């Protein structure tokens with residue numbers, strides 16, 4: 001039988017075994033990802049390197065967004081900023097963006113200050129699929145991400161584990177077809193109705209690059225992985241199952257297969273499928289069916305209810321409302337206490353996080369207070 005997946009060709013394929021990484025001082029996040037009920041919840045925050053930090057804005061004054069992503073020394077510096085500022089963070093996430101995958105496929109992506117991402121030449125009909133680069137060489141197109149990961153892992157000096165990530169195929173397809181963000185998702189959703197087979201083909205093309213990007217990050221030093229399906233909630237449960245989910249499973253299976261072929265130990269994988277709330281969709285996300293270890297919840301799910309639908313003794317991640325950070329000291333403390341009780345009741349591993357990214361107007365000291373509260377109230381008595 002032929003191999004089910006093509007393992008990417010990567011520069012550090014032969015050398016990862018020789019890497020001498022600094023000894024880990026804090027592996028709480030890795031333990032929780034393995035399903036362990038840790039003495040307190042490890043905590044990190046989506047978009048923890050971002051515009052709420054003055055030191056981030058200072059760097060951004062001198063470099064464009066994608067220049068930051070593409071220059072390994074800058075990406076590493078930005079990744080380390082929140083870790084240096086907040087000793088209470090228990091994980092680091094590499095500074096990059098989900099849209100580097102459409103770039104690797106040959107699409108132009110601009111980051112416009114008032115609009116966010118813009119793809120000036122989107123995919124309009126399936127005939128445009130031929131514009132995409134075939135057999136993407138991730139080492140060539142995205143080698144800068146791998147370099148940034150290695151530099152960061154060294155710079156972390158074992159303080160906390162490093163998370164690698166990618167966008168999910170459906171979320172990336174949304175950007176590639178809409179040409180940027182959208183309120184209605186009319187164009188990308190109409191592809192699913194008009195061109196179901198070509199949509200699946202596109203999702204598969206994207207998933208292949210995503211998987212290779214994740215494998216490359218692991219060989220370069222990433223210790224955990226997260227897939228961001230930020231627009232999963234725009235789909236009906238039927239379309240989530242038919243389109244988004246098979247592409248997510250393709251990623252987890254291809255990553256696991258490739259790492260095994262390369263002789264690398266497995267790393268925990270988290271799926272963050274934002275807005276997936278229907279009981280039937282959640283029931284599809286059982287780790288044993290989709291091969292992800294941790295399920296990230298957004299703020300609109302109750303951890304106990306979600307756990308009942310998901311079943312099993314595995315880890316949940318989340319799910320504080322990002323607006324908690326505007327709630328004032330007392331408001332933050334009360335809400336952390338309330339949500340912590342729900343996660344304790346849900347049982348299994350818990351990686352504390354927001355239910356979506358931290359927003360630009362948060363005061364850095366409020367983020368610090370939030371982390372302090374998580375340390376206090378997530379402690380199991």
Ligand SMILES: Cc1c2[nH]c(c1CCC(=O)O)Cc1[nH]c(c(CCC(=O)O)c1C)Cc1[nH]c(c(CCC(=O)O)c1C)Cc1[nH]c(c(C)c1CCC(=O)O)C2
Nearest residue numbers: 046047048049050093094095096097098116117228230357
């Ligand atoms: C949808 C999505 C994108 N990017 C990402 C997602 C999935 C998570 C989510 O749903 O928020 C993921 C992402 N983007 C960024 C990271 C870095 C790591 C981290 O700290 O979490 C991660 C994990 C940096 C970033 N990516 C972006 C910034 C800000 C841009 C700037 O500095 O000008 C940062 C720090 C830009 C970006 N990138 C994207 C958008 C919509 C925007 C503009 C809007 C916004 O800023 O929130 C696409």
